[in-house]
Amino acid sequence: MLTLYKQVRAASEPDKERRLFWLGVVSLLGGIIFAVLAVWAAQFIASGAANQTITQILNDIGQF
Amino acid sequence: MELMENRPELPPVKELFKQAWEALKAGIKPLFFLYLFVIVIYILAGLIIGAISLLLGFSAGVFSGGFNPGRLFDNPLLLILGFLILVTILLLAVLVGSLMPVGSVLVLDQPSSPSDLKDTLRRSFRLLVPLSFSLLLGGVLAFGGFFVFILPAIIFQFFFLFTTYEVVLGGRRYGAALRRSFYLVSTHYRSILLRLFIFWLPYFVVDVLLPNLLRRIEPRKGILFPLS
Numbered sequence: 001m002l003t004l005y006k007q008v009r010a011a012s013e014p015d016k017e018r019r020l021f022w023l024g025v026v027s028l029l030g031g032i033i034f035a036v037l038a039v040w041a042a043q044f045i046a047s048g049a050a051n052q053t054i055t056q057i058l059n060d061i062g063q064f
Numbered sequence: 065m066e067l068m069e070n071r072p073e074l075p076p077v078k079e080l081f082k083q084a085w086e087a088l089k090a091g092i093k094p095l096f097f098l099y100l101f102v103i104v105i106y107i108l109a110g111l112i113i114g115a116i117s118l119l120l121g122f123s124a125g126v127f128s129g130g131f132n133p134g135r136l137f138d139n140p141l142l143l144i145l146g147f148l149i150l151v152t153i154l155l156l157a158v159l160v161g162s163l164m165p166v167g168s169v170l171v172l173d174q175p176s177s178p179s180d181l182k183d184t185l186r187r188s189f190r191l192l193v194p195l196s197f198s199l200l201l202g203g204v205l206a207f208g209g210f211f212v213f214i215l216p217a218i219i220f221q222f223f224f225l226f227t228t229y230e231v232v233l234g235g236r237r238y239g240a241a242l243r244r245s246f247y248l249v250s251t252h253y254r255s256i257l258l259r260l261f262i263f264w265l266p267y268f269v270v271d272v273l274l275p276n277l278l279r280r281i282e283p284r285k286g287i288l289f290p291l292s
Contacts, residue, residue, distance in 0.1 A: 001229075002229065003080055004080060005229040007075055007083075011072040011074050012248055018243055018250060020205070020239065020242060020243055023209075026216050027205040027209055028208060030210060030216070033212065034211045037211070
């Protein structure tokens, strides 16, 4: 990898960079999706529905 | 369009392997001592942790009348002190271990210099914080990308392939290291992908394909063959 890096660096213009703007936008979008999912999961667990669902799944597995 | 510009091509793959082999041959001795140092530190840390655990156990009477770890809680001060010592040693061992990637790059970059382990470790130590935070920043971006149907996370990690080298050898920090890695990879992504594929192919064959094939052929004996 180090040799590959050196080869790529030698074949590239020095001191040039690329902005991370679009990567940041996609990441931010992912962050929002994660936050929404986390809030939903917290509500799901707090409401007690998670316990029922897990118990149901375990029962279903037990039946097999 | 930045990607469409004419850029010098990378040397042939054969040349890459030749140069990598030469670099490894030149740096194998200091690299060996670096790895040996870390292994010795781990063994020492393990021995000290074991000894302290035993001493704590004996001091708290854990072993009197059979093994009873619950007796540790009879003396909270001893428990807290022991816990702090163990955590400190464990953190020190992890710290030394995390110097390895930086140390390896430094050693392989300048194999002709005298194999001064102390100097390599000192330089690695100074680069540890910027490298960790740069990688963390890249990780945060990739983490966000993971929740947009996984694929962006893989692409982001590919773009940040050279972050470590940019921090250690390029002298860049945090966002600058990521931006430079992004530039380097995005301008040569086809050549880099091809070379990575060639790098990983032998690993894939030896580590995944061969053991699975052997398991299919002979399920009971095949399990002896995995190398990982």
